[in-house]
Amino acid sequence: MGKAAEPSTPGASPPNAGWAALRKNRAAYISFWLIVAAAIIAFAVPPLMPDVFKEPSDSTYLGPFDRSEGGLHLFGTDINGKDLFYRCLAGLRVSLVVGCAGALISLVIGSLYGMIAGLAGGRVDAVMMRAVDAIYSIPRLLFIMVFIAAFDPRIRGLLDAGRLKAAENGWEATQDWLDSLIPYSRMIILIASLGLVEWLTMARIVRGQVLVLREQGFVLAARAMGQSRLAIIRKHLLPNLSGIILTYLTLTIPTVILDESFLSFLGLGIDDPAASLGSLLKDGAQVINPIESKWWLLAFPAAIMSILLLSLNFLGDGLRDAFDPRSSKGR
């Protein structure tokens, strides 16, 4: 049993009790604020930095804390003379956006799927869960690689066609908007495909919880009172599922970030001139050689990635202890 079993204040509702339990878990609490701080820095600081840091320059491979070219390069510069601190923040931002958006898609698919299976029960439930088992057993990331290779040029072509069409008709706002989307086509397809792949665990958890909830007295009472299925889902199931969904959302975000970095590291995800933590690691790993090691290009992205993933996992574990009554990690 997790700590949520003993609410800190008598009569506290489960979410409040969970929050109280989370505050007592020091590692998870610190991680939570670390992630908030990292997100704020990643979004707020880059616009404040001088533009010379963001463009390629002649001052390539400056070491960390170098003050020689146009200000302080905290993390040094990379192969194109861009400031590595700026690149890391931009990469962190991309990784966070992909992680959150992908996890949200997986949340919608997973909880809908799980809820339908759990509510339908019987044969429908059995078939739906066997399908989940089957998808679990195939190497999904390998399919994403093929999927991206197949559809990235198409989406790019589609956006391009739409832009030309807009230009013909003189819709300037649409044209600009589509124009700005084109460099992000890889990111869009990454978010979509990762979200489409990582919903399996969510579906299993939600279905299990729905199976328990639907036998409870208050659901039975609601049904006896003649409430519609939709009303039961909205008023009785969703509030009781919210804690567990939130928990597994936090655990899905690092998974999606990992997948994205994995693909970017292999050169199949986010690529130049955009950056993600994975593509920065790829660049860093490529310049490691015995003659002259440019260690900062590898060390800083690696450190940011490690801290981010560790914090997300600490937070996810903490939330699970707080919200998931079945987890036995409270030992």
Add this chain to the structure above:
Amino acid sequence: MLPFLARRFAALLGVLFCVVTITFFLMKAVPGSAFDREKEPPPHIKEQMLKKYGLDGSPLSQYARYLGDLVRGDLRVSWKYRNRSVNELLADGLPYSFKLGALSFVLAAGAGVAIGALAAARKNSAVDFGAMFSALFFISVPTFVTGPLLILIFGIWLGWLPVGGWLEWKSVILPAVCLAAPYAAYVARLMRNSMLDVLSQEFIRTAHAKGLSEIAVVYKHALKVAILPVVSFLGPLAAHLLTGSVVVEMIFSIPGAGRFFVASIENRDVFLLGGVVIVYCTILVAFNLVVDIAYAVLDKRIRLHG
């Protein structure tokens, strides 16, 4: 048992069929042709080449002929490595991948069990906290972060070990450690939890009461029972190591089969990609089947169905 095996085998074939079909049509959906990366030959030569590689006719007829070849065990010829069949390429690469995987398997299981048991035996000590924190670290941080860092530290700064390739026995140490670390960490956590469960049971108290030494109690009596969940993780472990080695092989430039994955996608090498996907999926699904059977043999309470 036999009907169960037959049904699972049929399911395996079904999964493989779906995998082949999806891969083939996804690769067909990629815009551009295999000639994108090189100069396009004159039309009549191009036609001959397409015919030779079985890429002429409608997609459906190509697919049907490909399936026919697959049934005969022919994975066809690679488009990129012109004179090599996919069978040959895989036969060259897989031994390296298997050796790396086997070494990592032993490392992950051995180190994981030892560390987990030690952490449980010294619960809440500095050893326990240290072990569990590093376990969480290695579970959270992927091999493509730890791999280049290992190269940087042990290969370049300290200069103790070779940084890649497969020339001497020393060059396999870093990739094996890198591949094994996250799974050793997972096994250690599993082992610690299970060991703590076992150590709180009656027969352990009896063993203590008999006056057995701490070492005999923990490593002889408790270990035997506590190791069971780890045993059941060995199947998935083997499967994970197989797919995990794709990226490790790339980082450490090992001439295994994993590197063909990315290369074949980049080169639009349909048949090489198909071959790699088929072989990897077969091995993965077969491992799952072996695990199910092993469960049933080990634990008589589980009945096989489905």
